Structure formats: C-alpha cells, structure tokens
Amino acid sequence: MIHVAVQPGIIDVAAELVRHDAGGHGASASFVGRVRGDGGLAELFLEHHPVMTHAALAELARAAAERWALPAVTLIHRVGAMLPGDTIVLVLASSPHRSEALAACAFLIDRLKTDAMLWKRETFDDGRVQWVEQRETDLDRAACWEDRS
Amino acid sequence: MQISYFSWVRERMGIAEEHVALPPDVAELSALIAWLAARDARGAHAFAEPERIRAAIDGTMIGPDARIADAREIALFPPVTGG
Numbered sequence: 001m002i003h004v005a006v007q008p009g010i011i012d013v014a015a016e017l018v019r020h021d022a023g024g025h026g027a028s029a030s031f032v033g034r035v036r037g038d039g040g041l042a043e044l045f046l047e048h049h050p051v052m053t054h055a056a057l058a059e060l061a062r063a064a065a066e067r068w069a070l071p072a073v074t075l076i077h078r079v080g081a082m083l084p085g086d087t088i089v090l091v092l093a094s095s096p097h098r099s100e101a102l103a104a105c106a107f108l109i110d111r112l113k114t115d116a117m118l119w120k121r122e123t124f125d126d127g128r129v130q131w132v133e134q135r136e137t138d139l140d141r142a143a144c145w146e147d148r149s
Numbered sequence: 150m151q152i153s154y155f156s157w158v159r160e161r162m163g164i165a166e167e168h169v170a171l172p173p174d175v176a177e178l179s180a181l182i183a184w185l186a187a188r189d190a191r192g193a194h195a196f197a198e199p200e201r202i203r204a205a206i207d208g209t210m211i212g213p214d215a216r217i218a219d220a221r222e223i224a225l226f227p228p229v230t231g232g
Contacts, residue, residue, distance in 0.1 A: 033232060046231065047156055049224065052208050053231075077231060089232055109232060117205070117224070118231025119156035131157045134228035 008080040011087040025094035029105035037084030040125040049117040056116040068100040114142040155226035161195035179213040
C-alpha cells in the first residue's frame, strides 16, 4: 500500500504509523523531520505547487516500492505555516527485512529534498524573512542513489 | 502559454502566473529566461541570475536547452528546499 499526502494540517505520526502498519510488516523504518528553532526562528512556511509536488512524491514512493519490493510506503509532507517543533515530513517504509526498509527510507528523504517542488521561507523573531538556499550536500546525497543498486 | 512563478521568483515578479505570447525566436528555456529578464524591471530582478532558475514543463523538470515551443504551462522557480 502506497500512501502519499501533501497537507496543510498537522501530521499525526502515531495515527499514520498505525495505518501504515496495518499489514503487520516484518520491518518498518521511519523518518520524522521537524522544524528546528535555530537562530530565533518564529515561523517556517513551505510553499508548494498545487499539482506537481504531490506528483513528484507519488513517483518517488512508487520508485522506492519497486526498487526494494516494499509492501508499504507512506510519504507525507506538510505545507503552509509551521512552528518550531512541528513535523514537516514523515517517511515510513516497510519490508519483510530491515535492510530494505532502512535503505528505502533513506532514499526517500534524500530524494524528496531535490525532486519535489517545495520551498522553505523562514521568519525570525526580529522580523527578518528569508528563503532557504539549497545545500550542495543535499544534492550530493540525492545523487548517490543514482549509482547504487 | 501560461507561466507560473514560485518562491522568490514569484515575489520578485509580483504575480503567481501569467499568459504570454512569445516571439517565434524564443524557442528554448534559456531564451525564455533572457526574454523575461529583458522585458521589464521585475523580470530583470527575478532573472538576474539565470543559473539559479529551475523549470518544469507540464510537470516535468527540464534543463536550459529544453525546447518550450509546445508547452502549455512552464513553471519557473529557485532550487527546491523541501524535506
């Protein structure tokens, strides 16, 4: 089962894990990304494309499920305004065995940083507003998955 | 052709999308970006650094040499920063 969502509402990690694991898989790997409150961050805003963001996440989930023969993938990204501590992204990957689940989970979080149309805008306590710049290390991590089988 | 803008490209253009009639010699993405940069002050600001612009045609990411003549919608945006 593949479940992909792009949503303005909070991500209920516990509820999503219950839904995802309804199949009783042998191994489930998870990644939970949260808003850091570094440097006096007051709000993080995630801009997205009304169609393409979901399409890119769905394609990544499909690719991961095929590559590691996963029975279940959950990929949920929040958009809109968030506060420090809020969950931005949830990745769940399940397999009969741990190695496939862990590899697929890492693939999904690395690739969604470069493949999905999402942009972070930070607002700080002192009123500064800035768009987050893409990091070379993120590009390098995402590119690694092109070479591995 | 519809062009949509995102993130700071949208802010600098002052609009989220527009319909444009392109001159016949604007056939590749790089030419479109140069045309927008030369059109007015907002375009000059948004597209001052073409190497920082990414694009997609009808949902597929494309490179600077990609042909755009048959596109319905082109999205122009900075490098993505999700996750």
